[in-house]
Structure formats: C-alpha cells, structure tokens
Amino acid sequence: MPVAIVTGASKGFGRAWATALAARGWDLVLDARSAGPLAETAAELKGHHTRVLAVSGDVTDPWHRGALVAAARELGGLDLLVNNASALGAEPLVRLDELPLDGLRQALETNVVAALGLIREALPLLRESAAGAVLNLSSDAAAEAYETWGGYGASKAALDQLSAVLAVEEPGLRVWAVDPGDMRTDLYRAAVPLDDDSGRPSPESVVPAFLRLLDARPASGRYSAPDLAEAER
Structure with a gap:
C-alpha cells in the first residue's frame, strides 16, 4: 500500500484529505499538535482497514519531524508528503504595521522552515518511491495582496518558491504547491473571526x-483547486 505523511491532520483540510487517502487504501502517518483530536481522527480512519500511525507534536521541532519519517519507514516507505500544517502569525490577522515580528517569525518557521525540514528528512524515502511526491498547501494570499494577510501570505509565497526550486532539483519527484481556495476552516475563523464563513x-x-x-x-508546479476541478470536467 502507498504511504503518506499528512501534517495538520486532526481537523480541516488535513483531516478531510487523510480521510480520502484512507478510503483509497493508503497507509498514513498523521501529525497534529493536539494529541486528543489526532487520536480520534486516527481511530476513525482505521475503520477503512488501513494502517494509521498518529504522531502528535509540533512540526517546528526537529525531533518530531524525524519521528514522522521514522513512522513512515515503519510502514514500509513514503510516497507522498503533505505539508498542510500552518500558522497565521497573528490571530486575528492584523495590518503589517501592527504585525508582531515574533508572529511573522512563527509563520515563517511553521510554514516554510519546518516544511523544508520535513522535506529534507523525508527525501531519502521519497526518492526510493516509484511515485514520490510532495504536496505543499499554498494560498491565494501568496499571490494576491489582501489587507491583513501580509505575514501569512509572505510565508506561503516563500513556500511556493521553495516548491518551485525543489521541483528543479528533484526531477524524479512530483512537487505540487496547491492553493485550495476559500474553505470553511478553524484557521480562517481564527484569521477573520468577524467574517461570515457560512457560504465558504x-x-x-x-x-x-x-x-x-x-x-x-x-x-510539478503551482496549481489551484478550482483549476484542477475545471480540468476534471
């Protein structure tokens, strides 16, 4: 069975994506900071008769990243690495003239540095796969100028560039940076708590x-979920 690591898998897109992979028979290594919700997700996905290893921790911790890759090795290898875990840098989001520099550092550390750290840790296994791939969750804020989204958008723009360079350096892998578009998630509610997201x-x-x-x-390249959906029609 193919094996995937999915970060930020206890809720939102990470959980939805892990559920879809489990339904297709993928074995999974799941990450999240909150052990309780992560364990609940893992227990639910095991109902798909797939192997699921839940490894709680923070992706900014090098030891934790090593533990995720070690868990994938235990399952037999790694075919897909999904960097989904993200940090906003400020909750709710604020203008750049109010953005704490420590908040910006947190967004960069989680969304870029940790993602690269996990990629580097996972590369030996991904190279051994016949269909190794890296999926980095991007955002339209990486390409568009939205008020208050500057810090988060800058981190995702950096992740896009990292993805593009990785694709050149690792031609044997698929490296996709994908903008999922608007979604109704806890991350969005934390970013803009006064916005009505019921229609998202x-x-x-x-x-x-x-x-x-x-x-x-x-x-390899940058894609958006709407464009992918349109190509399917």
Whole structure:
C-alpha cells in the first residue's frame, strides 16, 4: 500500500484529505499538535482497514519531524508528503504595521522552515518511491495582496518558491504547491473571526480536486483547486 505523511491532520483540510487517502487504501502517518483530536481522527480512519500511525507534536521541532519519517519507514516507505500544517502569525490577522515580528517569525518557521525540514528528512524515502511526491498547501494570499494577510501570505509565497526550486532539483519527484481556495476552516475563523464563513466551501468539497493530482500526476508546479476541478470536467 502507498504511504503518506499528512501534517495538520486532526481537523480541516488535513483531516478531510487523510480521510480520502484512507478510503483509497493508503497507509498514513498523521501529525497534529493536539494529541486528543489526532487520536480520534486516527481511530476513525482505521475503520477503512488501513494502517494509521498518529504522531502528535509540533512540526517546528526537529525531533518530531524525524519521528514522522521514522513512522513512515515503519510502514514500509513514503510516497507522498503533505505539508498542510500552518500558522497565521497573528490571530486575528492584523495590518503589517501592527504585525508582531515574533508572529511573522512563527509563520515563517511553521510554514516554510519546518516544511523544508520535513522535506529534507523525508527525501531519502521519497526518492526510493516509484511515485514520490510532495504536496505543499499554498494560498491565494501568496499571490494576491489582501489587507491583513501580509505575514501569512509572505510565508506561503516563500513556500511556493521553495516548491518551485525543489521541483528543479528533484526531477524524479512530483512537487505540487496547491492553493485550495476559500474553505470553511478553524484557521480562517481564527484569521477573520468577524467574517461570515457560512457560504465558504467545506474542506471535504475541495478534496476531489486534489485527488486529481494522484490520478493524473501532472507536472510539478503551482496549481489551484478550482483549476484542477475545471480540468476534471
């Protein structure tokens, strides 16, 4: 069975994506900072008759990143690394003239430095896979100028560039940076708590577009979920 590491898997898109992979028979290594919700997710996904290892911790911790890759090795290897765990830098979001520099550092550390750290840790296993791939969760804030989204957007723009360079340096892998578009998640509510998100798509509704990456295996690059969904039609 193919094996995936999914960070930020206890809720939101991470949980929805892990559920879809489990339904397809993938073995999973799941990460989240909160052990309780992560254990609940793992228990639910084991109902799909797949192997699931839950490793709680913070992706900014090098030891934790090593533990995630060690768990994948225990399952037999690694075919897909999903860097989904993210930090906003400020909750709620604020203008750049109010953004704490420590908050910006946190966003960069989680969204960029930790992602690269996990990629580097996982590369030996990914290179051994016949279909190794890295999926980095991007954002439209990486490409558009939205008031108060500067710190978070800057971190995701850096992740996009990291993804592009990794694709050049590792031509044997697929490296996808994907903007999921608007979603109704806890992250968005923390970012803009006064906004009415009832009309936003659920994470589950976005997952089919991402599954196209596994089915079609397009070239490495930056994609958006709406574009992937359109290509499926």
